[in-house]
Amino acid sequence: MQVILLHPRFSRAKSMTLAGRHIVLLIAFFLMAVLATTALLYFLLFRFASPGILPFVQAKIAFSTASDTADSEKFLKENLAAMAIKLGQMQAQLLRLDALGERVQGLAGIKPEEFNFKEVPGSGGVESSDLDGRKPQAFGMSEFQFALDAMGRDIGHRADYMDVLETTLMSDKIKAKLLPTNQPVQANYNSSSFGWRVDPFTGRSAFHEGLDFPVLPGSPIVAAAAGVVISAEYHAAYGNMLDIDHGNGIVTRYAHASRLLVKVGDIVKRGQRVADSGSTGRSTGPHLHFEVRIKDVAQDPRKFLAAGTDQAKMAGLLGN
Known part of the structure; x- marks a missing residue:
């Protein structure tokens, strides 16, 4: 490559021949100069720049930093x-x-x-890093x-x-x-059980549909379970009679009372006093005739009362 140089001071034109290696050296020198200048500017800017030097660049950097900080604070506040x-x-x-x-x-x-639900349960154990060498990770x-x-x-x-x-x-x-599991009267035994017996009036075999509890006249009769009074009347055979409906087809009957203390429609609680014992109707003496009927079929009251006794014993054991 030949380069011709013209200048007023020259008496004649001069020419210069550049080989390929000269061009490569010139380009390399140019690139090195650009890189050196750029490095120098960065060094001076970020190492020795004072507040008065390059205010535009510093303002740009400050704005960018402030914007990033504001975005981070906004993200943190939202979270x-x-x-x-x-x-x-x-x-x-x-x-x-x-x-x-x-x-x-x-x-x-x-x-x-x-x-105790309000008490924090204890906890503990070996840290994982002690076992497998792994460091705990922060959340x-x-x-x-x-x-x-x-x-x-x-x-x-x-x-x-x-x-x-x-x-x-x-x-x-x-x-x-x-469920009628509560004892209706305070009595240590029953004088006549559920099932076949000799009728005290006729002397013939007859089926007895309840339990007879001998008690003194005027003794309190209580509801064997919670329910609604569906009958409170005088019956020729049962005397002053009370029927309580406990739901699911279960009805209890209390007969031969001297006095009834509730009326039809009353809601009674388990253990509530509902009548006083007596000897009204077809009765040989003061006692309570107690029946449990399911869908109007007489059941042995003893299995219900026995279940109540077992529950009371279990409650006593749990209480101790």
């Missing part, structure tokens, strides 16, 4: 607000779960000191949010389970209260 709402919901769920637990505890007959924002959501779902599932358990226990307790 904290969302987690605070979630935490509030979980606290409300825990309060409801505590109340449910106390009700279930009472229905199940568990002593409060044996299962990030996303991991913490995931754990919080998972815990919220778990609390909801447990609350649903406790609801079902409470409903079941409550249903069982109601059913137990509606």
Whole structure:
């Protein structure tokens, strides 16, 4: 490559011949100069720049940093607000779960000191890094949010389970209260059992549909279970008679009373005094004739009263 140089100071034109290696050296020198200049500018800018030097560049950097900080703070505030709402919901769920637990505890007959829902259970163990050499990892924002959501779902599932358990226990307790298992009078024995016997008036074999409890006149007669009074009247054979409906086709009958203390339609509680004993109707002396009928078929009252005695013994054992 030939280069011709022209200048007024030259008396004649001069020419210069450049080989390929000269061109390569010139390009390399140019690139090295550009790189060196750029490096020098960066060094001076970020190492020795004072507030008065390159104000535009510094302002640009400051604006970018401030924008990033503002975005980070906004993201953090939004996440904290969302987690605070979630935490509030979980606290409300825990309060409801505590109340449910106390009700279930009472229905199940568990002593409060044996299962305290408001007491934090103990925990512990060997740290994982001591076993396998792995270092514990700190929770990030996303991991913490995931754990919080998972815990919220778990609390909801447990609350649903406790609801079902409470409903079941409550249903069982109601059913137990509606079963005639409570002794209707204070008597140590019955003078006439359920089944075939010799009729005290005719002397012939007859089927006795209840139990006879000998008691003093005026002794309190109580409801064997909770229910509704469906009959309170005088009957030629039963005398002053009381029928209580306990649901599911179960009816109890109290006969030969001297006085009735409730009327038709009254709702009575288990163990409530409903009449006084006597010897009215077809009776040889003061006593209570007690029947349990299911769908108007007489049943042996002893199996119900025995179940009540067993429940009382079990409650006494649990109480001790």
